[in-house]
Amino acid sequence: MNNLTAKFKEFKCFIEEKGSKKYMIGAVAAAAVVAVLSVCTLSTSYSLEIDGKKVGNVASKAVVTQALNEAQEVAEAASGLDVVSAYNTVEIKAVHSFENDFMTDEEVAAVIQEQVDWLTEGATLNVNNGEYKFSVATEAEAQAVLDKLKEGALANQGDATIKSVEFLEDVTVEAGNVKVDEIKTLAEVIAEVQAGKEAVKTHTVQKGESFWTVARNYDVTVSELQQLNPEVNPNRLKIGQVLNLNCLEPLINVVVVKEITVEESIAYATEYKETANLYRGETQVVKKGTNGKKMVTYEVKETSGAVVEKTTLNEIVISEPVSAVVNKGTKAVALSSRSGDGILNWPMSGKITSPYGTRSSGFHSGIDIGGKIGRGVYSAAGGKVVLASWYYAYGNCIVVDHGNGMKTRYAHLSAYKVKVGDTVERGQLIGLCGNTGRSTGPHLHFEVIVNGSTKNPINYLK
Ligand SMILES: [Zn+2]
Secondary structure, eight states, rough: OOOOHHHHHHHHHHHHHOOTOOOOOOOOHHHHHHHHHHHSSSSSEEEEEETTTTEEEEOOHHHHHHHHHHHHHHHHHOOSSEEEEESSOOOEEEEEEOOOOOOHHHHHHHHHHHHEEEEEEEEEEEEEEEEEEEESSOHHHHHHHHHHHHHHHHHTTTTEEEEEEEEOEEEEEEEEEEEEGGOOOOHHHHHHHHOEEEEEEEOOOOOOOOOOOOOOOOOOOHHHHHHHHHTTTOOOTTTTTTEEEEEEOOOOOOEEEEEEEEEEEOOOEEEEEEEEEEETOEEEEEEEOOOOOEEEEEEEETTTTTEEEEEEEEEEEOOOBHHHEEEEEEEEEOOOOOOOOOBOOOOSSOOOOOOOOETTTEEEOOOOEOOOOTTTOEEEEEEEEEEEOOOOOOOEOOOOOOOEEEEEEEEEESSSOOOOOEEEEEOEEEOBBBOOOSSSSSSEEEEETTTTTEEEEGGTTT
16 A cells, blocks of 8 residues: 555545545545645544553544443453443543554554453442452442451350450441452452461560460460571570561451350468478478369450450359478488488489499499489489589589588489589489499499598498
């Protein structure tokens, strides 16, 4: 097609739209005139604008109207909903210009398809004045989402009396036009609400808390809590220490206030009675204690399943606890060295592999008791730990001062269960059997020291 014919065609198009054909001469001779007219005269064409932004020039309004109708039909067919109007503002403005570079019908259709959203009558579920918004098909559907969330919070509440169920957030349902392609199903909205947002929270360790109780209170596993706090030693929590908690928080939280009544035990007390019949540090149960029982009614406030407030409303004692009675020894460790006096407990189970006294390698200041590494070593009597560290040939060594000039020494240990300054009771685990220091195999070297001199332990042991 040569240039002249093209000009003629455009012109033809123009005059046709004007609704008149009387200028259509159809003569080739007229083409020249037409070309001149077309070039030299301002012609009326149309500018297509979507939301105030020019998209291009179109030859006629009809092209746009047609494209809009088609796009609307496509949107309706795809969603099964009735479209009310276009979400975007589509304008066709008449302009007078020399421009004759028009968009094709296909281009117009594609632009409309791509840029124009459609509105339908629906409802919006609005959280905290627009913090989160969900478009749903009907008001009833939005209400169903809220009912479902409450239902979920009330499941598994046992025989609790529910006092109120509310949302923590300001939640409203508004009927009105919503974008067709933003409409979600009930299941989709619930899933999004529950998937929630990731909130970075911290917890400051309080007195009496352990890694385990913190994990339980925030509904995370101990290993998850450990992963979030790689620097923290779970066995050495300090009061005031800050732990990281990365919790998923729902977009809508259900707050449930309920009343529950539970049976709880009342711990018994222990009455101690001093007796000279037992050594200091020794105890003897005279009467076992019994825990009491009570029915306690609490008002509990839960947010998304986590207890945030707990108030005691009422307590009824079913049975009182019965105190335990325990005799507590006051008798000091005697310094008698009569054989079999029995004032000291055996420090570790096992046989004597080397006795006290002179032997080929020199004087043996204690007894050796054969044992495996890790076997428990127990304090021979009540007292105070005065040494718990490496001590020359003794290796890892513990010395317990029993008062009255008597001490006992435990050598070659593999581990300590006490530290200097600890008060220990007779029979209390203080360390583990080992093979440290000058030692030819796992054993416990046990010494009895009276007023600074070692004595034959056999004379003191039970
Ligand atoms: Zn020894």
